[in-house]
Amino acid sequence: MIDMDVVLDNIDLQILNLMQSNARISNSDLAKEINMAPSAVLERVKKLEQKKVIKQYNAAIDPASVQQKLLAFIFIKSKEGFTCCSDIAQQLANIPEVQEVHHIAGEDCFLIKIRTADSASLMALMRNSLQKIPNILSTKTTIVLETVKEQQQLVIPKPVKAIV
Amino acid sequence: MIDMDVVLDNIDLQILNLMQSNARISNSDLAKEINMAPSAVLERVKKLEQKKVIKQYNAAIDPASVQQKLLAFIFIKSKEGFTCCSDIAQQLANIPEVQEVHHIAGEDCFLIKIRTADSASLMALMRNSLQKIPNILSTKTTIVLETVKEQQQLVIPKPVKAIV
DNA sequence: GGTGAAAGGAGTCATCC
């Protein structure tokens, strides 16, 4: 079921480009930007949501404002065996503070991105949640000192304006 | 100017909690959820935007749908010296495919998160953009095979309902 | 798949509490 026949035309790409950095744009503004009727644009947006091209609309919140000042990446090595790997992945994903779980190439099995209030709460979380997951062999933690850039915007190919 | 007197009460936290996973919620629905008048809620949302507690509203787009199937993390080691470091950070941040730039603790200087169409385009980007940045000593690339979880939602302390 | 119009609903602002 991966990679269904999701075919996106230039208009879809324009919509995605506008919405990925301004998700609360009104449908009528969206329609003005791309020179179409609001109803037609609305239908396209709904289809993009249905097809899961648009997965969710998020408000990006400043972590420090809600006392989540520590960001860390942790490499997690696990015992061999693919069934256990996807178990571990799921258990990691269930931890709310874990924002990302990636299965990676190379010796280490997973890379996770995690946010907590401070280093003490990271330590507590590692003891209480991470270490209790079976089949984890070792972890290697990288603490972020400063985040220079953090955005989820994708590079969407700019639609080629047709010559009228 | 970092950490201004941003004081968030329970109502603000409720708003953030609702909007971080549903940024296109209408203001009136938001008002219903937290039992307040729409105008009062709107004012709070605007203040949260002004104070940069809400940084942006994003549509989370499925990367595969727009031909961005490769995700990689790259550790970048640079020459010593703090001034050169922030220069490098800025140049890394200017690359559109680079979604995140973190200054990290330890031997390596930076960790970046980068998305491209495929491994060939990652190679091209490393040759054309990364390698041309001065003072970069070495890079270590980690390719993601599969992403199990990827969300930017923060753990916001659940407001304690006051006893009425 | 897009348009245009019409009804219902939401955003916005001034005013009062």
Add this chain to the structure above:
DNA sequence: GGATGACTCCTTTCACC
């Protein structure tokens, strides 16, 4: 700060193309 009400604009639907 929050509520109310009025005005305006937007969303949503549907018949038509």
